[in-house]
Amino acid sequence: MIQLAALAAIREDLERVEAALLSISPPDYPELDNVIRDLVSAGGKRIRPALVLLAGRCNRYSPERLLDGAVSIELLHTATLVHDDTIDSAALRRGRATVNSYLPAKAAILIGDYIFAQAAMFASRPQHTSVISIFARTLMEICDGELRQMMGNHRAEVSRDDYYRRIYAKTAALFACATEIGAVLTDAPQRERRALRLYGEKLGMAFQVVDDVIDFSSTSEQAGKPVGSDLQQGTATLPTIIFLERASYPDGHAEAVRRALEGAPDADHARAVELIRESDALELAC
């Protein structure tokens, strides 16, 4: 749960979100109760539910309606993470073993679908159909971005525009969804709803850029995943794009990074990460 002072106003309601997340009815198989409970309780900083509640604070705050939206968005996020990790065969998430690392991929797909269903259930509770429309559109944007990333990976000529489009889908779409839902559930006027949506979007873009810089700058213990994991998977994030844009690096360096990104069999992945870490690309990205 996030601990910023600015969040004091919603702390109690965030705790109610936490309790609601832990109460999602698990399927009939006791072996899976714990898996789903662990997944939901390992939930990181709860930024998205906090955004729903904070956006709601801008208007007539009504925790009952906002709570369902907040729980729903966190479940939607969790479901997409389960499928993402399965797709990427990722072993760690927030320092913990992923579901797909200890259960067959097929169980992970189904558990993701089950959590989607739970998200839809909570989204339907405030009796507000635009909430569902916003959710559905967001899920489409997320899938579209993932498909785009899958088709475009291992290419060294990724532009900043491609990158921004991708991180919009990956992160900013759900942030924008959170603030918009906060507005909708408190009957904010149209202009305010648009402004809050835009705020969420910009915050999400910034959040993802920082996350992508941390992927290079942190240690694997801090990040809970291997350093430079994006590059390893063939994904060019902003630091890599900036590094490749700058002609001033010695030629061999750009080539080494390019080959690592393209997954060349003889590429030295660790050296490519080191070259980016030691350059000014991380600073320029922020």
Place this chain on the structure above:
Amino acid sequence: MIQLAALAAIREDLERVEAALLSISPPDYPELDNVIRDLVSAGGKRIRPALVLLAGRCNRYSPERLLDGAVSIELLHTATLVHDDTIDSAALRRGRATVNSYLPAKAAILIGDYIFAQAAMFASRPQHTSVISIFARTLMEICDGELRQMMGNHRAEVSRDDYYRRIYAKTAALFACATEIGAVLTDAPQRERRALRLYGEKLGMAFQVVDDVIDFSSTSEQAGKPVGSDLQQGTATLPTIIFLERASYPDGHAEAVRRALEGAPDADHARAVELIRESDALELAC
């Protein structure tokens, strides 16, 4: 599309469902347009949308609201099939190559999620939140059943009760959802809504039993998939359960079927299928 005479009354509206299905906005990648269009257009008999429309006929028929529900349920069905085939590594569906057979599993997971999102979008359009609740509950029942099947496969002591619970989740839940949504979208009284839901459920149970018999009785050309594919995957359907219940078969026969179901390394799968085909189990199942 189904061709029964009883469906004449809704034929035009079913054609509108078909057109709406083909118009779902495809993601940004042209390579995937055709995949998604093929998936949706290869859609079999359109029984579930027909059930929405027919259930709606029992009340104040209002095609506009019913159409969105009918499209939504077919998309939900399609999405679950894409994930099912990925989970089972199935090569054929309705005689056509499955998405997962020619694209990486990760693309198939995402395409399934994308179609889920489209289903949610259509479900939100009639501005009726109970439609979303019914959908969400149905998706949960489907996932729960799939998880149960996965955990329980390759067991020879499956009871009829287990089987009926499984086919409820696999088929009857969505049939019941279809008829209930038809009732809800035409503002049917509560008693009628319950009756229509029950009708859909019973029809779905019967439909799945017949489908499971056909898995044994047809040729692979007729079925568009290998004969006895359930047994091959370790799933005991009603014919297999009845076969194993009956003590009158020579012992070696039951043992051969049991070993095939349990996936024993030396099991003769083709012989096990033949034993069930030649027994009275298929007739008793119907």
